[in-house]
Amino acid sequence: MRRQRWFTPWLLIAPAVVWLLVFNLWPSINTVVLAFTDAKPLGGGQFTGLANAERMLDDEQLSYALINCIVYLLVCLPLLTLLPLLIAVLAEKNLPGITFFRTAFYTPVIASAVVVALIWNWLLDDRGAINGIAQQLSLLQKPLPFLTDRWLLLLSAISLTVWKGLGYYMIIYLSALGNVRRELHEAAAIDGAGAVRRFVSVTIPGVRNTMLLVTVLITVSAMRIFSELYVLAGPTGGPGGRDMSMVMLIQLYSRGFTGNLGYASALSVLLFLITIGPMLLLLRFNRRTAES
C-alpha cells in the first residue's frame, strides 16, 4: 500500500482554505473591528468606541427598518409556513404531468429578485394589471397606491416574497411528505376522517420538524430582505425612507464619498446578533441531516 504524501490533502483543500480565510474569516473579524470606528469608504477612520452603538439609539431610519422587518416577519411567517405545505400536498400525488406543475411552481424561485420586483412593479402600478382588473370589476373606484403608500408598499413587498417563496418551501415540504407514513393516512381514511381532518391530524404532525425548519428559514430571510424593497420602493426606501430594511441601510451607509463604513459595520453586527439565534438552530438541523 502506498503512503499518502503529507501535502496531498492540503493541495486539495488549499483553494477552500484560502477562500475561507480571505473572504470569510477576515471579513468577519474586520466587520467587528470597523464597527468601533468612523471609517469612510475611501479609507482612514478613528477608533470611536461605542459611538456607533449610541448613534443607533436615535437613528430614525433604523427604527423604521426594524419595524419593517418585524411586520414583514409577522405577516410572512404564517403564510409561508402554510401555503407551500398545501401546495406540496396538492403536488405530491403522482398524477400525469405532475413534474411539469412542480417545475412551473418553482420558476419564481429561480428568477432574480430584481426581475421579479420589476414585474410586480408593473403589476402593481397605478395603471398596472391589478388595479386595472379591480377597477374593471368595480371593486375599486380609483387605483390603490401600492407603490407609494408606506404600508401598502410593505404589503406589496410581502406578497412578492410570499409568491416567490411558494415553490422554494414547497420543495422542502415535498421531500418531507415522502416520509409521512402512507398507512397512517389509510388508517385515518378507514376511520372516516375527511381530507381536512387527515391534513390536520396526520400530515401536519408528520411534517412538524420540517415546519420548524421552514419557520427558522423564513425568520432569517425576513431580516435579510433587500432586493424586493430596493426595487419596489427605490434606493432611498420609499416615501421618507420609511420602507427601509436593515440591509438597505447597511448598503446605503457603505456607498458614496459621504458614506460611513464604521456605522454600516456596526449595523452589520446588529444584524448578526438578530440572526444568530435562528442561524444556530438552522445549523443544528443541517448537521442532523448531514449525519442521518
Next chain:
Amino acid sequence: MSPREKAGRYLLLCLVLVITVGPFLWQLSTSLKGLSEDIYTDTPSFLPTDPTLANYTRVGEQIPVWDYAVNSLIVAVIVVAGNAFGATLAGFALARLRFRGVKLVFALILATLVLPGEVTIISQYVTVRSLGFADTLIGVALPGTVAMLNILLMRAAFQAIPSEMDDSAVVDGANAWQRLIRVGLPNVKGMLSVVTIFAFIGAWDDFLWPLIVLNDPDNYTLTVGLQYLDGTFTANPRVIAAGTMIAFIPIVIVFAVLQRFFFRGVASGAIKG
C-alpha cells in the same frame, strides 16, 4: 382516486399555475406589445394583438443590455468553474482523507454558515478593494467562487460513497488523486450538478453584491443594469418588460435543461428537514 377528485386536483393545480407563472407570461406579453397597442386601458388584452420584437431592440438602444448579459455570463462562468473545482477537491479531502487539521478546517467552514452574507458584505468589499478588484467583474465573482456551503454539500456526497469501494481502491494501490477521479467523481455527479445549477443561478441573479462592487456602468451585470433602466431612462413598461425577459429567459433555459438533476439531487437529500 375518483375521477371527481382527480378533476378537482387538476383544477387546483392549474389555479396555482396561473398564480405562479401568470405574472411572467403577462410580462412576456407586455414585452411583445407594440407602441400602437394601448397597455393602459382598464382591460388590456392578455395576448399582444400585433406581436413585435421592437422592444428588444429598443432596450438595447437605451442601455447596453447585451453587454450586461455578457458581463453576467462571465461572472457566472467564473463562479460555476470555481465551485465545481474548489468545492469538489475540498469536499473530497474533508470526507475521504485523513490529515492533521481536518477537524479545524471543517469546524471553521461550519462556523461561517451562521453568518448571513449581508453581515460581512461591507468588509468583503473592503477586502476585494484592497486586492485591487473594486469595480471589476472579477471582484464581483471572487467571494462566491468557492462557497463554503457547497464544500459541505460535496463533503456529504463523498461521505455517502460506501467505504468498501474506497478501501479496495486503496488496497489496489491507488493514490488520493486516483481515488478522487476513479471512485469519487462518478459517484457524486448528482450533487455536483446541483452545486453547479445553484452556483449559476446564484451568480446570475445576485443583486446586492454587484451593486456594491460596481460603479462604472460599463461593468454592470444584468440585474444592476436593469435597475438602472427602471430608474433613469424610461417609463415605458414595454421596454422594461423586454429587459426583464432578457434576464429571465436564460435562467429558465438552464433550469429547464438541468431540472432532472436538480429534483433528483433534492430528493436524495440535499435539503431535508
